[in-house]
Amino acid sequence: MGWRTLRDLLGRCAPEPTLTVAEVDALLGEVAATSGSGSASRRSELLSGLLSRATQGEQDFLLRLLTGELRQGALEGVMIEAIASATDVPGDLVRRAVMISGDLATTAAAAAGGGQGALRAFHLELGRPVRPMLASPADSLDQAVDGIAHPIVEYKMDGARIQVHRDGDDVHVYTRTLRDITRHAAELADLVRGLPCTSVVLDGETLALTDDGRPRPFQETMARFGSTRQEQVEALLLRPYFFDCLHLDGVDLLDAPLHRRREALHRVAGEHVIPGEAAPADAATLLESSLDAGHEGLMVKDPDTPYAAGRRGRAWLKVKPSHTLDLVVLAAEWGHGRRTGYLSNLHLGARDPDGGEPIMVGKTFKGLTDELLAWQTRHFPELERRSDDWTVHMRPELVVEIELDGVQTSTRYPGGVALRFARVLRYREDKDAADADTVDDVRALRRD
Template identity: 35%
Template sequence: MEYKNLAKLYNKLESTTKRLEKTDIIADFLKKTETELLPTVTLLLLGRVFPTWSEEELGIGPKLLMKAISIVTGASVDEIEEEIREQGDIGKASEVLFKRKSQLTFTPHPLTVEKVYNDLKKLAYITGKGAQSKKIDILIGILSLASPIEAKYITRTILEELRVGAGEGIISDAISLAFNIDKEIVERAYMLTNDLGMVAKVAKSEGEAGLRRLSLEPGRPVKPMLAQLAESIESAIEELGEALCETKYDGVRVQIHRKDDKILIFTRRLENISNAVPEIIKRVEKSLPQEDFIVEGEIIVNIEGRPGSFQYILQRVKRKYDIEEMITRIPLTLYLFDILYYRGPLIDEPFKERRKILESIIRPIDGKIELSRQLKVTTENIKDGISLFRESIKEGHEGIMIKDPNAPYIPGIRGKKMLKYKAEPETLDLVVIGGTYGKGKRAHLIGSYLLAARDDETGELKTVAHVATGLDDKTLKELTERLKEITIEEKGRKIRVKPEIIIEVAYSEIVKSPEYESGYSLRFPVVKRIRDDLSLEDVDTIKRIESLFKP
């Protein structure tokens, strides 16, 4: 398939904000796409080269990309930066620059979707001495063959900033429409596989029957089931009738897979951290059966029997070197609370049955790998749930989880079957998309951050607040350096950055505001912590902000 056809599709999608129109456009395109190419096209429609749970990443920042654009177009990096400021986006800037180039030269046009995708994939595997030079050569190879409109979307894809409003929900609906399969069947297939490309391919080649055969599989992570906030312990128990209440641990939520002889550990953002926590893998090996399984739990820092700071756990799971030293310095405990697969998928089983299975197969190691503390609470003994909450807080944990014992496990869904109740007010997880440098002595630091939430319909990021308080000087410096690396545009003291750093924000109130694209703003926002354990898919949605808004 010629890449220009995909670029034209992107252009159509960008020209409308209507969900149904986008769905129709994508459905028509998927119908015409060769079956074997559907996984690739679906990924590229999401603006990705690799699935969210893949360990691979392109490793291309704006500066390296601008260098490649400079070589291909003849424009200086300063001219490229000026064009980006003018256009507000590296894609549009590339289109303008490539139009100027095309007036001077004529290049044959052999670019295909397969070539663009395969060449971009190669970038992830280039490491070591001379890596940057080799990556530049690949970028030049692709861009030198690109027309202006192709350059627009290739550059955006490289920086994972496609911005055409084709989110997972729209693509899922488009698959349903294209191949005339019920939405719920498509959604369930995606829920179980976490792979829209596979779903599209099977939908076209095998239809509904093929999708029904797709299932959970150890080694391929699925999105975690998410919790809503409970207004109170009493109201939650009364609504459910009975609940299984558990201590809510403040660590990194993990999904642990055993596939044959291999144990893999994924974070909530489906990042593979197996190499960073070898002691956890050894304990899982001892404590759980030598059979395929998927279990879920929370890893916390355990310092003399008390939970350590959340930032300590990030030091562990992000660590790539000197792991053995860190094992001693930052000891970890794993608490398991759910099981999704054992001798077959279990997600349709009630939670109380899944818990029984988990309890039957684990051999706990005190202080190393344990079951989450849990008790059954009904309307008759609500005080026991309140006592568990108080004990959990006293021990340094976040609060409690309140779970429906009869609920199935629903990947990626935030519902009332699983609730959380914390000591602190609710917070929002928002992504940094821009910032402002300080003045005077702080002119070298980015002290104010522009934050965005995710549009549920399109997946687009829409502004919701500026935050400038809550960070100590050390974290402020570190964050400034990180933001410099992903800066896309700089204009005076203001910058725009690639959206990848997620911040947990506390606030006093949500108010309606025309100042921000989301239509909402936060009063007195404060940074609670940087959430390197979350991905863009975990950023809170505008719908969630609406649900928390109290007129």
């Protein structure tokens, strides 16, 4: 049920509230279970009946709930802290259980019923992907390595994040968002099936390479995950670069320090380990090597830290020669001159860490190719919230990667900052708005 379909179902509203939570839950369960011939009509009938019994405020709530735009502040991070507080267990233990189970409700029930013991019983299961650990941006290479006695420094590649599970001959490949893409990445599954082990869980990146071994554009790598055309599959073979090992031959390594996980990684993955060094004598030379090979920069990691989902302080830091941010597209303005007839100038928002609407931090039309302008003009109206003669305001769903020279204080935008020389690099089809950088990340780049 898309947003436009739901909006079209809105009609007269009830003058007084009569709906109960149990009724709404039961009806939405019936909608979800409706399938087969005539199911679309039946779903519309059920939802139309529900909305007709709702007050205007209830209609607004239900519409935003069903389209994923409720945005009342109950983000996952907030809910994790709430579970910890309500059940009197450490927040790190709750985060670990959510990382492994992938489900807040399951974790909450375990914490409420069995406390710390129940949460510690959560363990990695082969075939059930683990939420990925992420890196925080560093201002410079010197700042990244400062304070880490023996840092692990690796290439930062512009590929697609993968997590591979093997149990005997059964292999599954998952994306950053935990989607199973095994059927689109048969060569990766075959490669892992041939590694010297019986069971393993590997974390890494995959890239499509040119004939001379340089990385192809990110969009070409991502195209593999949606392609069923044999000629495209053959033309864009994927090469894996693994940087972590979470399980090896019956031994879970999530809670082990990175240096132990890295030992297991080198034993099992061999030549498929991402280029890098432990405590390099000259990290700047390694950075130059990465950039010369066509990659983004470096990753700097603390060897004594366990694997933990999300961004965990200074455990993993990414170093790039220029700043990039993943921001949410809030609106687009109709272009002028040679861009007349195209949606062009983008309104950019950063994620509100407290769960509210994205906060606007700037605009840009730089970096938009003719192909991107045409794509925006076709696609953006599908996400329209409202529009006027100049601007199409959109649901905050699209994430775009923006390169910038810096950030400065500004009263022009609600975020209190403005992007300097911002330009579009690409749309991040592998991310949604919940993965965008926060307004705090943007403000941290401020130098004035």
